[in-house]
Amino acid sequence: MWRICGRTGRKEREEVPTSPVQRRVQELVRFTKQLQRVHPNVLAKALSRGIVHQDKDLVVINKPYGLPVHGGPGIRLCISDVLPILAKMLHGHKAEPLHLCHRLDKETTGVMVLAWEKEVAHQVQELFRTRQVAKKYWTITVRVPVPPAGVVDIPVIEKEVQGQQQHYKMTLSPGFRMEDGKMVRARSNRKAHTAVTQYQVLSSTLSAALVELQPITGVKHQLRVHLSFGLDCPILGDHKYSDWNKLAPQKLSLGTLKKLGLHQAKARHIPLHLHARQLILPALGSRKEELSLVCKPPRFFVCSLRRLDLQMPSQDQNGDDEAGREGQ
Template sequence: MLHGHKAEPLHLCHRLDKETTGVMVLAWEREVARQVQELFRTRQVAKKYWAITVRVPVPPAGVVDIPIIEKEVQGQQQHYKMALSPGYRMEDGKIVRARSNRNAHMAVTQYRVLSSTLSSALVELQPITGIKHQLRVHLSFGLDCPILGDHKYSNWTQLAPQKLSLGTLKKLGLHQAKARHIPLHLHAHQLILPALGSRKEELDLVCKPPRYFVCSLRRLDLEMPSQDQNGDDKAGPVRAQ
């Protein structure tokens, strides 16, 4: 929490999706909150997320630069989801430019695999833009690697629990019927705020993942990153929390 007077109510400086865990910034003073909100609005805050994915992104590091649009999904249960709106499409075996949709939003996500097995990965995500459900959509529909516990974006046409392989279910100690209870494994690991007001240095905020996230890493044989002296994440064995 940013400094202020404890007698005043806390003011929220930004938001996380309700299923996402991790760093939250609050301020005592309304003016400080307004200034921090402006930093988020103008993309001056560096963000790093961790996600456990079903399957492994290929290539193991890169940038997903595909616009996103909200669409209505037709079917037995009509509902809305965020979807990709790419600028190109395949036609008769050739890549042709698609007509742009004015309702689509530019969405850019940088990613890299921190640890992986044959069937799952721990992925670091740095959103360059901030579109609703951007990370979930880019992973699921852009890289074909949905986030573990992302029941909404693991299937386009249905609202149904995420379907997992028998190997993954065995490692997690679950039956498919219980998969609906798996929480979303998306964690806001780090925020870096630039210098603000009397504070001359940037503010580096880090939040450890919740117990269930660490437990899933261990069960899936994925390694937890540990920071070296230069602040870079390096994978290492998962330790009990």
């Protein structure tokens, strides 16, 4: 079988998978990695097809999986690299580059706001900084949060993990601890950040759940830490925070692996299932009303929901079959 390389335009031989697991792995790779090595023009075109809102001030895209927002060591292509190209595709060759208003992690998909003018970008950034933007995320969790709705209000701090793979992770820094069977106040750490997450289970089985998250604060990896270490329900595909002591592919039950069509040895191919579902921006500039921005989840997310027998809210089911055509 042959395919056209998006980066070079050349024909390349593609291995034909010989087992159901291999086909499933190839499917995951196709869903999540096809935009990481393409030509900048190809990426800009894909982003333009993912636009969910556009006006004289803002352009809102559905960010694909696996694409960093900013450049850095080892990063070949990022969203900020193609903003000048995207602007020209939308407004002609004389258009000024678009500006980032906020960021999403490389592995997070969903609503991303861009601005035509730097001043507008700064205004939106200030709305985020002062917590005036309502945010909702969807995630698939391993196990089901108990209780099914609540608030996790536990500070988060970055700590070094000792061991063969010495590295840093965010973790919980609770204000209380158990001592001789009694709850006592823990010494506060100045480096800890206040972190508050509201959550609600939208659909669940015995071993997995679709959960809506509303972060009240915006601490690094807050949602991943609160789910894994606070509720003991790590995000599906979170290979960093499923185990505190090491960096390793997430361990899943045989039942979950069977539903996903994988073996444990191939679990490393499961992407992080964390999707920025909705942003609500307050009135800004000439716009006198709040603006609700919603992005459909990517194809791999929808596929996992089906395989795990999880249901999206009824008002969201129509049309989500086509979500993420550009490799999200």
